[in-house]
Each structure stands twice: as C-alpha cells, then as structure tokens.
Amino acid sequence: MLVQEKVDFSSHDLNDDCPLTTERCPHGFEVGHRDLELCLKRFFSHLRSLCEHEDFAKPQTRWTVYHEPMRHVVWGTAGHIDHGKTTLVKALTGTDCDRLPEERERGITIDLGFAQLSEDEIQLHFVDVPGHERLVHTMIAGASGIDLALLVVAADEGVMPQTREHLDVIRLMGVPGGAVALTKIDLMDDDLVELVTEEIRELLAPTAFAGVPVVPVSGQTGTGISELRRVLVKQAGGIRPRQVEGRPFREPVDRVFSLTGAGTVVTGTSLWGKLEVGSDVRIFPHDTTARVRRLHVHGDERGVVEAGERVAINLAGLSRETVSRGDQIIAPGPWEVTQLVTVGLELLATAPGPLDEGDEIEVHALAARVSARVDRLSARPLAPGSRATAQISLRQPMLLFPGDRLVLRRPSPVNTFAGGRVLDAHLRRWRRRDSAALVRLPDVQKNAWPELLSSWIDRQGLAGLTVLAMAGRLGVFEGAIEAPLGRLLEERVIEALSTEPPTFVMTGRIADLAVEAGEELQRRLAGQEVSAGIPARDFVGQLLPRSALPLAEFFLEELRGRGTLELSEGRVVPPGKESHMTAAGEALTRKVEALYRNAGFDAPSPAEAADHLQARLATVEGICRYLTQRHRLVRLDGRFLIHRAVMDDMARQVRAWEVDDFAVGDFKGRFDLTRKLAIPALEWLDSERVTVRHGNRRKIIRRKG
Numbered sequence: 001m002l003v004q005e006k007v008d009f010s011s012h013d014l015n016d017d018c019p020l021t022t023e024r025c026p027h028g029f030e031v032g033h034r035d036l037e038l039c040l041k042r043f044f045s046h047l048r049s050l051c052e053h054e055d056f057a058k059p060q061t062r063w064t065v066y067h068e069p070m071r072h073v074v075w076g077t078a079g080h081i082d083h084g085k086t087t088l089v090k091a092l093t094g095t096d097c098d099r100l101p102e103e104r105e106r107g108i109t110i111d112l113g114f115a116q117l118s119e120d121e122i123q124l125h126f127v128d129v130p131g132h133e134r135l136v137h138t139m140i141a142g143a144s145g146i147d148l149a150l151l152v153v154a155a156d157e158g159v160m161p162q163t164r165e166h167l168d169v170i171r172l173m174g175v176p177g178g179a180v181a182l183t184k185i186d187l188m189d190d191d192l193v194e195l196v197t198e199e200i201r202e203l204l205a206p207t208a209f210a211g212v213p214v215v216p217v218s219g220q221t222g223t224g225i226s227e228l229r230r231v232l233v234k235q236a237g238g239i240r241p242r243q244v245e246g247r248p249f250r251e252p253v254d255r256v257f258s259l260t261g262a263g264t265v266v267t268g269t270s271l272w273g274k275l276e277v278g279s280d281v282r283i284f285p286h287d288t289t290a291r292v293r294r295l296h297v298h299g300d301e302r303g304v305v306e307a308g309e310r311v312a313i314n315l316a317g318l319s320r321e322t323v324s325r326g327d328q329i330i331a332p333g334p335w336e337v338t339q340l341v342t343v344g345l346e347l348l349a350t351a352p353g354p355l356d357e358g359d360e361i362e363v364h365a366l367a368a369r370v371s372a373r374v375d376r377l378s379a380r381p382l383a384p385g386s387r388a389t390a391q392i393s394l395r396q397p398m399l400l401f402p403g404d405r406l407v408l409r410r411p412s413p414v415n416t417f418a419g420g421r422v423l424d425a426h427l428r429r430w431r432r433r434d435s436a437a438l439v440r441l442p443d444v445q446k447n448a449w450p451e452l453l454s455s456w457i458d459r460q461g462l463a464g465l466t467v468l469a470m471a472g473r474l475g476v477f478e479g480a481i482e483a484p485l486g487r488l489l490e491e492r493v494i495e496a497l498s499t500e501p502p503t504f505v506m507t508g509r510i511a512d513l514a515v516e517a518g519e520e521l522q523r524r525l526a527g528q529e530v531s532a533g534i535p536a537r538d539f540v541g542q543l544l545p546r547s548a549l550p551l552a553e554f555f556l557e558e559l560r561g562r563g564t565l566e567l568s569e570g571r572v573v574p575p576g577k578e579s580h581m582t583a584a585g586e587a588l589t590r591k592v593e594a595l596y597r598n599a600g601f602d603a604p605s606p607a608e609a610a611d612h613l614q615a616r617l618a619t620v621e622g623i624c625r626y627l628t629q630r631h632r633l634v635r636l637d638g639r640f641l642i643h644r645a646v647m648d649d650m651a652r653q654v655r656a657w658e659v660d661d662f663a664v665g666d667f668k669g670r671f672d673l674t675r676k677l678a679i680p681a682l683e684w685l686d687s688e689r690v691t692v693r694h695g696n697r698r699k700i701i702r703r704k705g
C-alpha cells in the first residue's frame, strides 16, 4: 500500500554499483538514503537470496523496490518547571535529556534535550525544553521547530505561570495541536485528578488545542505511559509532512559543539528539504559557506537527511566560533537577510497593555532572538487581543521567509505578549500615512502564491522581477514557482520581457506605458512637418523610472510589438511608418532634395535653401536632418551638405580614373573643388573604401575582376 516512491535500479551496473550497503551485499552496493535503507533492511533476507540468484548477478537486471518513506514528526514538551517533562521523555524513549552535569546535579533542565522513538512507519523526535521562567527564550528556541506540543501539567500543582506562557508560545508559533500529559497522578486522588483535568480543558478551550487528548500518567509508576505513546503516534499520523521538494534544506541551529578530530558540529530540527554528505551549505546571518562532512540523526551516521529530522551536521572548514545558536544552515540559493520584516501580528488578550509604533521588543524567530522595534502598525495603538499588520525593525539581520513564525516578548518585565507570521521579509519601509494599506497584503499560503507573486511584481513597477529574485524572497527553488507564474502568464496578469533570464512585469503596467508612449510620441512630433523620429534611448529613457532603465531596449521591443511605435534606424517613429511627415512636409522634402541634387558640390546651406524655397528655417533644418539620417544627404566635415547621388557619382568617376594614385591637388582640379571641400570629400572616399591614403597621396582601390 501507499507506494510513494519507485526506485528503479535499471541504470545501475550491478557489478560495481549495487544499491545495498557494503556490509550487506556481496556486490558492494552503497546506499545513502535512510528510507531506502530501512526498506531494504526489511527485505534483507529476501534480497540476499536474490543476490545469490544468477539473474540478479547479471548486469542490467531490472528490478524495482517499492517503499513507503519514513515519516518524521517532532514533538516538543511544554509546561511549568518540575511538572515531569524530562521524566516523561525518558519514560517514553529511554533517553535522559538532562545530560549536562549541572542539570543532573540540580535536577532541572537548563538546555534543550533531544530524544527519539521509532513506531512502525513513523519516527517521533522529541525536543525537551526547560520550564524555568528565566529560560523561556530557550524554550522558544526549542519549540520553533516542532510539529506538535506535549503540554505537561502536574496533577499536584495544576495550571501554573509557565503552563500558560508555554501554551501562548506554541499557540503563537502556529503549532497546530498536540496532547496533554497530566503527570504525577500517583500523588493524587482520582477526584483531584478529575478537577485538574477540568482546569486544563478550560485553559485550552479558546485555543487550537481545545479537545486534544488529556492523558493521566505517572512517570514514577509507569501508569498511562503506553496509552500516552499510543496517543502521540496517533496525533503524529495526522501531521502534514514538511516540504522536501522545491525547498532548500534549512535548519535553525540550536546547539553547537566541537568534537576532537571532527571539528564543528551543529544540531537542529530540519525545517525543509534534503541534505547530502559532501554538499555545500551556507550559514546565515553571516553568510559563510561550509561543506557537510558527516550527518548524524540520533547517533546514526547518514548519507542523506530530510526535513523533520533531528540532524547533527559536521561542517568542514568552519571554526566553532563562527556559528552559534540561532544561526541557520541552508542550501545555497539567492537568499538574503533582512532587518525589516513585515508580519501579521496577534497581541495576546493577556498582554499587559497596548502595542504602539516605537515600542522596543524582543523578537524570537526559529532558534534566534534579537532586539527590535515596532516601526509601523496598520492599526495603532493595538489593543490586547487584537490583530494587525506590522513592520518590525530588527537590530541584527535575520534570514526570514514568508510563513516563518515570530514570538514577541517585552524586555522588562520579560513576558511573551504577541506573535506574528512573516508576510514579507523584503518589503520596503511603509510611509507612516500608508500604514493602513499594510492590512491588504496577500496571504503567504502556497495556494495564494499567484496572488503573492503578482503583488511583488506589481510593487516593482516597470523594473519587474526575475524568477530568481522571487524564489529567493519566498525561500524556494526556482522550479517551485514555475506553475504559479505560468498561471499568471496564461491569465495575462503578467508579461515576460525577453531578458535573459526573463523579467516579469504586470501587463497593466506595460499597457499604461504604451498609452503614455503613444501620447509622448504625438507630443514630441507635434508641430514638426518632417522628422526622422526621436532617438529611441532618449525616448524611453524619459518614460521609464530609473530602476527600469536597464530594460529600456526590451520595453522598446515590447512597445513595437504592441504597435505603439515603430523603430527605424535607432529612432522612434509613429507606428507603420519609417518617419514622421505631414503632407506639406512631404512636398517640401521633395523640393529640398531636388535642390541639393541639382546643386552638386555647389550646395546651399539650410538657411540658403530655406530662403530659396521660402520655407521656415527650422523645418528645412529638420528635413536636412531627416535626409541625412536616411542617407540621402551626406554631411561633410560636419557642415557641407551634399546629395548622396552627387557623392556616388564622384566615387564612380574616381574608380574610372586612369591613374593608380593621385595627390590632393590632382583631385581638386579633377572635380573643381575648393580645398575646404576636397579634404572631407577624400575622407569620405576613404571611408567608403574607394580610396586609401598613402602619405600625401590616395591610391584607388579597384575591385578585382
């Protein structure tokens, strides 16, 4: 049942690349994948007989292994100090999470503890947290990676301050559910246990934990432990697996230590993706790079690890000092840290007072905490129990992505008073008077990605966004947003400019640009009878914001494609034309051209031509520019205008001249030119490859044959 992955070994050459681990297979196959390894373990005896079978030993034998990947679910403990959290984890898994000498001595949890339990197809990971009120920040770091919470309440004390605070934390982190262990029932009468159960149900009623199973247990006598284990497995079965495909491997660091001979090791609960031994990772917020030397999950050496596991990573080329709790290990990609994060905020009803812009707070995100300030609030001041969108300035940079959870605490007196979900980690600071618009930010759920992406593209205006930029901001690999972008393209919400890679711009923005460009073109050509058009770069340069200037040529192409304008010789002209010309302008152009053709080398200046034709000087100048751009007039030495036909005729005569070379004097005489005109005319002949200069003489270039 549930064939989730099909592994086909047909491409392996069985003689040197057997898919079984070295110890187990005579062929010396190697496999790194945990799930596959487990699956193969089960079928091991069967496989061994196959290994001995001659069919199997043949290269190219095609055989397929079906297996159900292992599920990983992380449980985190929560609850007041001394209520029996660590005792319970030990009763469930056999692991004593209080491993530090100081913890053993004092009998309290100071740092996070980790344990695991394998049940059928599911692997339960446990993060045991301290309950001390001064260690809530450690609790938050531990709780940041969990799927489900095990709230522990001692029957003899009932609901206590950190029962409430831890519940607030897991609720604000969006932990969808869990279970309650009612401990120390060996110390109480059944009636009193009943009463505390009631108290707990009341506490949970207004939260997402309403109705979760409450299991009475004793860590002392073992009563209820097997029932609790059953509940933990059942609850875990309902958890949606973490995203592996399309997401980079990402792990917040909750512990760092160094091992002699191995170097630096970091541990954490992996949030997304997969990681292999030998791959490179980046460590944020400092953005350093290291290579994965070895991977461990609860003491087992592994080749590959996946989201949801408790992973210890041995990093090569990294000193112990360069990484600390709160850092993030992530697969390389276009990720960038932020110091201004936009979040959907919820102020607890129990918050000591309203929240306002300028308030100093402490932000806990993943395993990190930084001091911060509330910069913008969509509704202010925000009353306890209400929600708003906020922009928060972080004192130190953090790597955050939409959907990440934040827990907010006040520095003094310390208390957990609010939580937030990251909506955007790279939105610019809102102007105070626009703060109310913050509430209209789109959701970050996967099914809302098209809307989210189009809002990002829209906000960029004509500068647009590349897939890489969007993927980096969302925390996914580029392939993961192809589908939502494809949908936006199909629905013509966005358009792709043919840059390499493509830049996406809102269709509406391009349409507006087209209207503007049409109007601008009309405006600039108005009153001109003849124009060769407006230099294209200059034209779009005026229409585009500075941020979009690098895309100028792509917008020109786009506008041409839409029939807004025509491009001719690097100039913008009205659509369907090669130039701009009124009827009168056209007639005058013909006259000007005829004048120059007939004048030969004795050509008039534009002023003389205007005089002669009784036309406005500016118009004749425009026509001359137009004719020059169209190569019907040649401008010599920047001043003399000679008709192109006259020049071409001269070139023909030079080629037919019965000499091999000539001096400037010969040339002047031959064509009856002044020296002022002869020199630029010769230069023109050189540029046209009719002649070539040798000292003071010109040699005539004659085509062979």
Ligand SMILES: Nc1nc2c(ncn2[C@@H]2O[C@H](COP(=O)(O)OP(=O)(O)O)[C@@H](O)[C@H]2O)c(=O)[nH]1
Pocket: 079, 080, 081, 082, 083, 084, 085, 086, 087, 088, 107, 108, 109, 131, 152, 183, 184, 185, 186, 187, 217, 218, 219, 220, 221
């Ligand atoms: N009688 C009794 N004592 C318990 C039980 N669970 C834990 N304890 C004791 O309560 C104390 C605190 O337990 P611990 O697990 O360290 O609590 P934590 O601070 O929540 O992790 C220890 O001395 C435990 O032996 C229980 O079910 N019954």
Ligand SMILES: [Mg+2]
Pocket: 085, 086, 087, 108, 109, 129, 130, 131
């Ligand atoms: Mg403890």
